[in-house]
Amino acid sequence: xxxxxxxxxxxNSKGDHALRVxxxxxxxxxxxxxxxxxxxxxxxxxxxxxxxxILEIFPKVRQNVIGLDENDWVTxxxxxxxxxxxxxxxxxGISLALGLSLAIAKASTAGELWKLRGAKTTYKFPLPLGNxxxxxxxxGGTAWQEFLILPYKAKSPxxxxxxxxxxxxxxxxxxxxxxxxxxxxxxxxxxxSIDDLKTLDLLSSIAEDFNVRLGVDFAASSLWNGKTYAYKxxxxxxxxxxxxxxxxxxxxxxxxxxxxxxxxxxxxxxFAELNKRLHGRLIVGDDLFCTNRERVAKGIELRSANAxxxxxxxxxxxxxxxxxxxxMKKNGMVPIVSHRSGETEDDWLSDLALxxxxxxxxxxxxxxxxxxxxxxxxxxxxxPNKRMAPLPILETADVEADEGKENDEEExxx
Numbered sequence: 120x121x122x123x124x125x126x127x128x129x130x131n132s133k134g135d136h137a138l139r140v141x142x143x144x145x146x147x148x149x150x151x152x153x154x155x156x157x158x159x160x161x162x163x164x165x166x167x168x169x170x171x172x173i174l175e176i177f178p179k180v181r182q183n184v185i186g187l188d189e190n191d192w193v194t195x196x197x198x199x200x201x202x203x204x205x206x207x208x209x210x211x212g213i214s215l216a217l218g219l220s221l222a223i224a225k226a227s228t229a230g231e232l233w234k235l236r237g238a239k240t241t242y243k244f245p246l247p248l249g250n251x252x253x254x255x256x257x258x259g260g261t262a263w264q265e266f267l268i269l270p271y272k273a274k275s276p277x278x279x280x281x282x283x284x285x286x287x288x289x290x291x292x293x294x295x296x297x298x299x300x301x302x303x304x305x306x307x308x309x310x311x312s313i314d315d316l317k318t319l320d321l322l323s324s325i326a327e328d329f330n331v332r333l334g335v336d337f338a339a340s341s342l343w344n345g346k347t348y349a350y351k352x353x354x355x356x357x358x359x360x361x362x363x364x365x366x367x368x369x370x371x372x373x374x375x376x377x378x379x380x381x382x383x384x385x386x387x388x389x390f391a392e393l394n395k396r397l398h399g400r401l402i403v404g405d406d407l408f409c410t411n412r413e414r415v416a417k418g419i420e421l422r423s424a425n426a427x428x429x430x431x432x433x434x435x436x437x438x439x440x441x442x443x444x445x446x447m448k449k450n451g452m453v454p455i456v457s458h459r460s461g462e463t464e465d466d467w468l469s470d471l472a473l474x475x476x477x478x479x480x481x482x483x484x485x486x487x488x489x490x491x492x493x494x495x496x497x498x499x500x501x502x503p504n505k506r507m508a509p510l511p512i513l514e515t516a517d518v519e520a521d522e523g524k525e526n527d528e529e530e531x532x533x
Contacts, residue, residue: 120145121189121223124181126215128170129153131461132487133305136170139463140218144189144226152221153463154214154432158256158305161340161384161406163414164433166205168212176211184219189226192235196220196438213432220436221467232470233498235437243508244276244495245472245480248334248377248455249283250308251290252318255338257460259301259310262350264338266308266318267377268331269479271510276495279507280484286329287484293321305460307485314352319373332510334377337366340406343383359389367396376510379403379428390423401426401511403455410434412443419450426453426511429477437471444475453511457481458488466494473498478508 123143131137133156141151156167168176183202187195199219203210221232228234233242248269254261268286273279287309294300294311301310311318319333326333339362342348347356357365359382366381378397382389384406394402405428408414412434418424427447431440444454456468456477469491472480482488499505 121185121187121226122147124184124219126173126177126218129463131155131463133158133461135461137461137463138170138173138214138218140215140222142184142189142219142222142226148226150189150222150225150230152218152225152467153465154218154221155459155463156214156432156461157430158460161409161433163384163406163409163411165208165213165216165435167208167214167432173212173215176215180211180215180219184223187223189223192220192224192227193438195223196436199436200439208435213435216436217432220438221431224437225467232467233473233502235470235474240504242473242498242502242505243476243478244499244505245456245477245508246271246273246510247276247279247283247492247495248479248481249287249484250306250336251283251287251322251484252294253304253306253308253310254315254318256341257306257308258304259308260312260352261315261318262342262352263315263335264341265306265336265379266322267334267336267481268322268326268329269334269377269510270329270331272330273507275507276492276499280492280495282329282331283484286325286331289325289329290322293325306483308483316369319369323373332376333373334379334401335369335375335381336379336405337381338406339380339382340384348383359386363389363392363396366393370397370400375400377401377403380405380407382407384409387417387421387423390418391421394422394424399512401453401455403428405430405457410440410443412439412446415443415446415452419446419452425451426455428481429454429456429475430459431471432459441475448476453478455479455481458483458491462487464490466490469494469498476508478511 127139129139139153250265252266255264270279270282299311348362402424403426404424410433456472
């Protein structure tokens with residue numbers, strides 16, 4: 120039984136206030152969770168509040184949580200959802216809802232959140248998708264927001280982390296040697312004075328030496344002015360059709376495997392066109408979906424993307440997010456759990472990547488995401504039956520058969 124609930128104001132990686140929720144169980148054990156925040160937020164994300172508002176709301180929410188059975192995390196999540204009783208967490212805010220959900224889920228698993236869905240035959244550890252050079256709203260000289268690497272040949276989490284870190288160091292050295300280096304941004308990615316294509320020229324010249332695949336988070340909503348995509352440094356304005364053509368060309372020239380938010384957050388039809396034209400690559404929706412079940416369902420119907428970013432604090436409790444992931448897997452979409460730019464040092468995202476069978480986790484190479492890498496190293500040694508998740512290869516009969524088996528297992532687990 121939950122005996123007490125407390126909340127605290129802590130700090131995230133941007134130096135902003137973040138919420139930490141702690142519960143006390145009847146046997147006097149404590150479990151807590153800290154909630155991150157985003158910088159470039161999608162307009163369809165759940166409502167969040169500042170600490171002043173949360174403190175006003177908390178006493179009423181606390182009354183509804185005290186006395187619940189911490190071992191029944193699904194019922195607890197349903198009560199949290201009912202306490203808010205709005206479509207988008209407009210009543211209690213997403214940070215408080217998710218913080219409670221996570222703390223209770225940790226209690227139900229004795230702090231081993233990766234066991235949330237019970238024992239599995241094999242645990243697949245995700246490949247870390249790391250941000251090497253940044254731009255856009257995160258700072259830097261590029262219009263696109265993140266230039267990413269994926270160590271697809273790594274045989275362990277430690278090797279994957281080391282690969283990303285070593286390439287990050289080499290890229291920094293090359294930027295400095297050429298006089299292009301500016302600084303690091305809020306995610307510890309390098310920022311440089313070169314444009315998007317020169318950035319890809321640099322990364323593609325190094326990528327093969329490190330056995331990584333390249334990706335880009337275009338964050339295209341930040342470029343969209345309602346009619347065209349505005350590339351201010353290049354003094355170019357692209358129509359939606361020309362943006363699609365440019366993305367296709369870029370993906371083919373630089374062999375991009377991962378393409379996140381290449382179009383603005385409401386262009387389901389444009390995404391579908393890209394998904395059709397770029398076979399065998401991950402077309403990933405973040406702002407397009409915002410981890411929202413209704414938007415994911417629309418994307419499935421229109422075949423807008425074959426992958427989606429999963430950020431729990433965009434949507435709701437763990438139970439709500441689990442249902443979104445189940446819907447995705449039933450329809451052959453790849454779930455990619457992701458950090459936020461305003462991260463905390465909590466490592467619950469690593470556990471969730473395992474329990475949700477996410478083949479890729481988007482986390483930083485340094486800073487507040489180090490505990491998440493360390494958590495994978497710890498669990499790799501603790502879990503007896505494990506392997507690295509294979510790189511999602513799309514549109515092949517063998518993969519579709521494997522996905523079908525995993526969907527069947529998912530149904531049994533749920």
